[in-house]
Every structure is written in C-alpha cells, then in structure tokens.
Amino acid sequence: MDIQFFIELFFGGLTRGSIYALIALGYTLVYGIIELINFAHGEIYMLGAFTALLVAGVLGVYGFPVGGILIVAALAAVIWCAAYGYTLEKVAYKPLRGAPRLSPLISAIGMSIFLQNYVLLAQTSDFVPFPRLLPEMEFLEYVNYVMGPSDFLILLVSTLAMVSLSLFIRYTRMGKAMRATAQNRKMALLLGINADRIISLTFIIGSGLAALGGVLIASHMGQVNFGIGFLAGLKAFTAAVLGGIGSIPGAMVGGLVLGLAESFTTGYFSGNYEDILAFGILILILIFRPDGILGKAKVQKV
Amino acid sequence: MKKGMTWLAAMAFCVTLTAPALAAESLKIGVQGAHSGDLASYGVPSLNAAKLVVDEANAKGGVLGQKVEVIAQDDQCKPEMATNAATKLISDKVAVVIGPICSGPTKAALPLFQEANLISVSPTATTPGLTEDGKNPLFFRTVANDNAQARLTSDFMLNKLKAKKIAYLHDNGDYGKGFADNNRVLMEKGGAETVLFEAVTPDAVDFSAVVRKLRRAKPDIVVFGGYQPVASKLIQQMRRDRLTTPFIGPDGVKDETFLKMTGKDSEGVYASYPKDTSTLPEYKKAREAHVKAYGSEPGFGYYNAYAAAQCLLAAIEKTGGTDTAKLKEALRANPVETPLGKLSFNEKGDAAGMALSIYQVKNGKFVELDHSITLQ
Structure with a gap:
C-alpha cells in the first residue's frame, strides 16, 4: 500500500514537474542568451491554452475527430505563441538592448500585465471549460491509479520536446550558434553569427514550449482563465533557478525536482505547504547556491 | 445596459436636485452598494428592488402619509469608497439604510452607521463576523450568514x-x-x-x-x-x-x-x-414588478433586497416613526411576508424564517x- 502510494505521488510529481520543466526551458534559454528574466513568459503559456481552446472550438463545430483536434489545436497554439514570443521580443526588449539591466526587466513585467489584461478584455474574466480532447487509452487501464491519459500525454510530449530541443541545440548549426551566443555574444558577433536572429529564435522556441505546456495543462485540468499564467510562470521560474538559470539540463532537472518535492510534500505532509515549499526552495537556493543544481559558478566580469 | 446606466445616473442626479425641496415631507431610504464598476451586477439589482418596493408603497399613498424616497450611494463594493458613501447617506439624513452589498464595505461602513445611530439591513453581506461579535447591534441582514x-x-x-x-x-x-x-x-x-x-x-x-x-x-x-x-x-x-x-x-x-x-x-x-421560494405569492409579485419595470429577470440579491425594503417599511409603519430603538424592536418582533418567506430577525441581527x-x-x-x- 505504501509503495503504491509512493509510486502514485512520484508519477503525479513527474507530470507536474515536466510541465514546470517545459516552461522553465523558456526562462533559461532567454536568460542564457540575453541575461533577461522574461516575466511575460507565464502569459505566453496562458495564451497557448487560450489559442488551443479557440482553435478546438472552431474545429469542434466542423466535426473533426477528437484526437485530431488536439494535435491541430496544439500545433496552432505553438505557432501562434511562437509569433507572440517573436513580437514580444521585438516590441518590448530589443529597443532596450543597450539599456541598464533593470529596464528590460520592468518592460517584461509590463508586458506580463498587458497580456493578462488583453486576454481579460478580449476574451473573458470567467473560467472557461476546456473541451475533453483525449481519447481513452485502454493500455493505461492496468496502471490506472498511477496515471491517466492526460498524465501519460504530458509525460510523453514533454519528454519528446525536451529530447528534441537537446538534440537541436547539440547537433545543428543554429543550435551551435545559440550556444556560441550564450557563451559570448560579442565574440559570436565577430565570428559572423547574427545575434539578433539567434535571440529571436530563442524567444520563438521558448514560447512554443510554453504554449505546449499551456495546452497540455488545459486539457489536463479542463479549464482556462486569463490568470493561470502567473503562478505557473513563477513556479517554472523557481524551477529554472533551482536547476541553474541559463542551463538547459538544469531547467529540466529543476522542474522535475520541484514537481516531485511538491507532490511528496502534499502527499506526506499537507497541501497547505505546497507554495511555501516551492518559494522556500527559491529563497534558499538564491541564498546558498545562486547557480543552482547544474549551473556553473560564473566568474564575475569586472 | 448602457442606456440603463445613463438612466440611473440621470435618476441619481434628479434625486440629488430635488432632495432639499422635498426634505420636509419625504421619508428617505438610503441604498448603498455597487451601482457602477466591476461588481455593479451585485449591487444594481438591490437598488432596483428598493425602488420597486418604494414605488409600490408610494402608489398606496406612502408610509405614514409621507412620500418615500430612495437615496442611492455608490460604493463599487470598495471599502475605501464605502465610508464616503455612508457619510453622505448620514448627512442626507436618511431614516434607514439598505446595504451595503459586499462584506468588506459593510465592515467599513458599519462603525459610521453605528455612530449615527442608524439602522442598516444588508441584503447580501454574508461574512459571519458582521453579526456574531455583537459590535453592530444596529446591523441586520436578509441573507443567511456563511x-x-x-x-x-x-x-x-x-x-x-x-x-x-x-x-x-x-x-x-x-x-x-x-x-x-x-x-x-x-x-x-x-x-x-x-x-x-x-x-x-x-x-x-x-x-x-x-x-x-x-x-x-x-x-x-x-x-x-x-x-x-x-x-x-x-x-x-x-x-x-x-x-x-x-x-x-x-x-x-x-x-x-x-x-x-x-x-x-x-x-x-x-x-x-x-x-426555492419561487412559489410564494410575494416572490411572484416581486418578480413580476421587475420584469414589468426593467424587461428582464432580476439579478443577484434582488429578492433579498426586496425583503429588506419590505421589512424596513413595515417596521416604520408599525412604530409610527423612525426612532431607531423602536425600529430595532419592531424588526425583531414582527415577521413580514417577503419573497424569501416570513422574515423577522434574531438577537444578533440575522434573518430568521428563511430556509x-x-x-x-x-x-x-x-x-x-x-x-x-x-x-x-
């Protein structure tokens, strides 16, 4: 019984953790390249959920098959939000590239508030039901208590996304250019890498991943609201810092560790402490190991 | 909606203009709540209810021979605006108050009403503490507390x-x-x-x-x-x-x-x-009045406010005046037929008789x- 409960909590933590990891990747990619905490990232996640909701609604009217709707809606959300991410960078951060570090940070917070209120006004302030787009998965029947179709989907999709991102960064020219820009932007520029394009690419990838997370969670929880990005964004930010901000494997590890920690705390102690735990970890990490689990201690450039 | 609001604003304007002229002979009922802003949908139905009950009383020749008049004060369900609204109602010398609507503003306004020795009946504020600590002996409500x-x-x-x-x-x-x-x-x-x-x-x-x-x-x-x-x-x-x-x-x-x-x-x-009290005759009457006047079904808290207005007018009629101590006794002692059932109030000020x-x-x-x- 106890082992069973442990396994249940473990998989619950994995599900939650992989969502944090998907969003955390966006924070970490952007931070790695331009050292900016993109606080509007959580809102991209929320926009992803809303886009999928709208697309699914339209497709539903035309009677598409359920599984197909989810795939098309998710793709639409990823593309649409990637465009949002691209625009966001051009509008809110690029003009401030040479400005003091605080300026783009404030611009990011401004964009976050703007996007929330934009959805509030253009859509609704209510909670909106997200259609059930997942087919029943028979083969999950015997692990039913451990994971349902949506947990399975979240694990599968996020693992695929993370693996392909790692491969992309490791083995493609663009990936190499991203790594080079992250290491030293000036040097990369001198070697003929178009840093602006790399920065745009980073925002596109990060936003796409966040949108994917938004769609997955919306279909898992069954509802959407303009405010869902705030807490999810903060948690993912915590995960990114926990893993070592700027480090891609760090974001994944950080997300999973945070998800598991929350799940076990709720399971063995009390749900009252879920947020306290998450943000307690954030504070402790910032005090004792600001570079996170996998981050490398940087030599301060003087 | 927009037209309705303009009309409301116009009404409020007329009321303010004519108030001094009628002051000598009219009986003023203050209505405080969210009449504009995000939470207007919580407060406007109560204002409508008060107006309709007052219109009905006036059509029958008023209360104690006096015309009854509604003085509306908007607090947008914000505590910081509630004290202003309450102060205005007090300086307008209203006899009793219906409202406020939300619990936060009620908490903020009650000390002022208490100091002015003014009875208030909230149709919708449900926070238990408003009646339970005994600090607000002049406060009543026509809604079940949480x-x-x-x-x-x-x-x-x-x-x-x-x-x-x-x-x-x-x-x-x-x-x-x-x-x-x-x-x-x-x-x-x-x-x-x-x-x-x-x-x-x-x-x-x-x-x-x-x-x-x-x-x-x-x-x-x-x-x-x-x-x-x-x-x-x-x-x-x-x-x-x-x-x-x-x-x-x-x-x-x-x-x-x-x-x-x-x-x-x-x-x-x-x-x-x-x-569900929709089979009660008073309920049907209240609903019909609203449909006739506004062309729509009543909104949030309408029947509670309707009941509050009925209880207050009945108490004024019963005691033959607006003496606060007597009104307080009358509200407790005399059950009134309302859309929510036969209502009176208990020692604490909570409605008795609703189910x-x-x-x-x-x-x-x-x-x-x-x-x-x-x-x-």
Whole structure:
C-alpha cells in the first residue's frame, strides 16, 4: 500500500514537474542568451491554452475527430505563441538592448500585465471549460491509479520536446550558434553569427514550449482563465533557478525536482505547504547556491 | 445596459436636485452598494428592488402619509469608497439604510452607521463576523450568514447520508476555510471522524497529489469549502482518477458555470443554497414588478433586497416613526411576508424564517432535495 502510494505521488510529481520543466526551458534559454528574466513568459503559456481552446472550438463545430483536434489545436497554439514570443521580443526588449539591466526587466513585467489584461478584455474574466480532447487509452487501464491519459500525454510530449530541443541545440548549426551566443555574444558577433536572429529564435522556441505546456495543462485540468499564467510562470521560474538559470539540463532537472518535492510534500505532509515549499526552495537556493543544481559558478566580469 | 446606466445616473442626479425641496415631507431610504464598476451586477439589482418596493408603497399613498424616497450611494463594493458613501447617506439624513452589498464595505461602513445611530439591513453581506461579535447591534441582514450553511450540510451528512469518515478540502480563503472548519466542528460533535483536512492551492497546475491522498484516506464524503473554479477542477480530477466519493460544497459551488465546466463529472454533487421560494405569492409579485419595470429577470440579491425594503417599511409603519430603538424592536418582533418567506430577525441581527436546502446535481441540473433547515 505504501509503495503504491509512493509510486502514485512520484508519477503525479513527474507530470507536474515536466510541465514546470517545459516552461522553465523558456526562462533559461532567454536568460542564457540575453541575461533577461522574461516575466511575460507565464502569459505566453496562458495564451497557448487560450489559442488551443479557440482553435478546438472552431474545429469542434466542423466535426473533426477528437484526437485530431488536439494535435491541430496544439500545433496552432505553438505557432501562434511562437509569433507572440517573436513580437514580444521585438516590441518590448530589443529597443532596450543597450539599456541598464533593470529596464528590460520592468518592460517584461509590463508586458506580463498587458497580456493578462488583453486576454481579460478580449476574451473573458470567467473560467472557461476546456473541451475533453483525449481519447481513452485502454493500455493505461492496468496502471490506472498511477496515471491517466492526460498524465501519460504530458509525460510523453514533454519528454519528446525536451529530447528534441537537446538534440537541436547539440547537433545543428543554429543550435551551435545559440550556444556560441550564450557563451559570448560579442565574440559570436565577430565570428559572423547574427545575434539578433539567434535571440529571436530563442524567444520563438521558448514560447512554443510554453504554449505546449499551456495546452497540455488545459486539457489536463479542463479549464482556462486569463490568470493561470502567473503562478505557473513563477513556479517554472523557481524551477529554472533551482536547476541553474541559463542551463538547459538544469531547467529540466529543476522542474522535475520541484514537481516531485511538491507532490511528496502534499502527499506526506499537507497541501497547505505546497507554495511555501516551492518559494522556500527559491529563497534558499538564491541564498546558498545562486547557480543552482547544474549551473556553473560564473566568474564575475569586472 | 448602457442606456440603463445613463438612466440611473440621470435618476441619481434628479434625486440629488430635488432632495432639499422635498426634505420636509419625504421619508428617505438610503441604498448603498455597487451601482457602477466591476461588481455593479451585485449591487444594481438591490437598488432596483428598493425602488420597486418604494414605488409600490408610494402608489398606496406612502408610509405614514409621507412620500418615500430612495437615496442611492455608490460604493463599487470598495471599502475605501464605502465610508464616503455612508457619510453622505448620514448627512442626507436618511431614516434607514439598505446595504451595503459586499462584506468588506459593510465592515467599513458599519462603525459610521453605528455612530449615527442608524439602522442598516444588508441584503447580501454574508461574512459571519458582521453579526456574531455583537459590535453592530444596529446591523441586520436578509441573507443567511456563511456559518448557517455548515449547520445544514453537517446535519445532512450525519442524519441523511450517515457519513462516518469525512475528508475536508478548502481553498484557504475566509469563505472556504470557514465552511470546512464549521463543518468539521459540527461533524466531530456528531461523532464523525476526520480523515483528512487540507488546503488546495487554487491556481496549482495539477491536483493529483491531493486526489491520491483522498483515495488513500477512503472518506465517505468530501466536504469542499470554496468557490466554483477550484471545485470544478477538483471534481474533474477526482472523477478522472475514478474516485467516486460523494462531494458536498457551499453555495459558491451551486452555480451554472460549475455545471458547464464539469459536465458529467458533477453528477451527484451536493450543495447548500437558499430554499426555492419561487412559489410564494410575494416572490411572484416581486418578480413580476421587475420584469414589468426593467424587461428582464432580476439579478443577484434582488429578492433579498426586496425583503429588506419590505421589512424596513413595515417596521416604520408599525412604530409610527423612525426612532431607531423602536425600529430595532419592531424588526425583531414582527415577521413580514417577503419573497424569501416570513422574515423577522434574531438577537444578533440575522434573518430568521428563511430556509436553506440541500441541492444535488441530477442530469446536469441542480435539483432541490427534501432536506432543509429554517434559520432561527
């Protein structure tokens, strides 16, 4: 019984953790390249959920098959939000590239508030039901208590996304250019890498991943609201810092560790402490190991 | 809507202009609440109710031979505006006040009304503390306070469902945790065991840990304290994980959106809510008056405000004046036929005579069950 409960909590933590990891990747990619905490990232996640909701609604009217709707809606959300991410960078951060570090940070917070209120006004302030787009998965029947179709989907999709991102960064020219820009932007520029394009690419990838997370969670929880990005964004930010901000494997590890920690705390102690735990970890990490689990201690450039 | 608001504004303007001229002979009823802003939909129905009751009284020749007049003050359900609105009502020398609407502004305005020795009757403020601490002897309300719901739900669980092992989940807010706490006290007194008492984070991306804990605790029923958004997420996740435990919540759960969100998952869910009184003649009269005057069904708190206005005018008529001490006695002593039933008020100022019932979702609709309590 106890082992069973442990396994249940473990998989619950994995599900939650992989969502944090998907969003955390966006924070970490952007931070790695331009050292900016993109606080509007959580809102991209929320926009992803809303886009999928709208697309699914339209497709539903035309009677598409359920599984197909989810795939098309998710793709639409990823593309649409990637465009949002691209625009966001051009509008809110690029003009401030040479400005003091605080300026783009404030611009990011401004964009976050703007996007929330934009959805509030253009859509609704209510909670909106997200259609059930997942087919029943028979083969999950015997692990039913451990994971349902949506947990399975979240694990599968996020693992695929993370693996392909790692491969992309490791083995493609663009990936190499991203790594080079992250290491030293000036040097990369001198070697003929178009840093602006790399920065745009980073925002596109990060936003796409966040949108994917938004769609997955919306279909898992069954509802959407303009405010869902705030807490999810903060948690993912915590995960990114926990893993070592700027480090891609760090974001994944950080997300999973945070998800598991929350799940076990709720399971063995009390749900009252879920947020306290998450943000307690954030504070402790910032005090004792600001570079996170996998981050490398940087030599301060003087 | 817009036209309505303009008309309202125009009305308010006329009232302010004509008020001094009529001051000598008219009886003024203050109405405070959210008449504009985000929460206007909570306050405007009460204002409409007051106007319609007053119109009816005036058509019959007024109260004690005086014309009755409504003085509206908008507080937008904001505590910081509520004190201003209350001060204006006091300086307008209103006889009694209907309102405020929201609990926060009520808390802010009550000390001022108390100091001015003015009776106020809120149609919708449900926070228990407003009446329970005895600090506001001139405050009354025509709505059940939040604690009353737990009396009904615990009675239902103990006596009807014979539940022995109870799990409590709440959203850590005043309203939600209060409901869970009150139920727990009453259930434990009734001999039921608490197997889980826990908060959920309303915005969490996933509730699976809590749901798994629930399954492990094997409760007979889950008591949920909180509002509809969290309830719908929770019930969906429970049902998806094949957890079929019954689920009971406060009136914050009995909401059309809840049904829309949860679809089949909400089947069988219990909630407490004021008893359906739509067959009462006073209710029908109030509804017809609204449909005739505004061309639509009444909104939030309309019948409660209608009842409040009726009780106040009846008390003024009965005592032959607006002496606060006498009015207070009259409100307590004389039950009045209202849309909510035969209402009077208890020592604390809570409405006596209204009833709360248990509702259950059947075939996608909340259906009233034959289990209710009448508030004393």
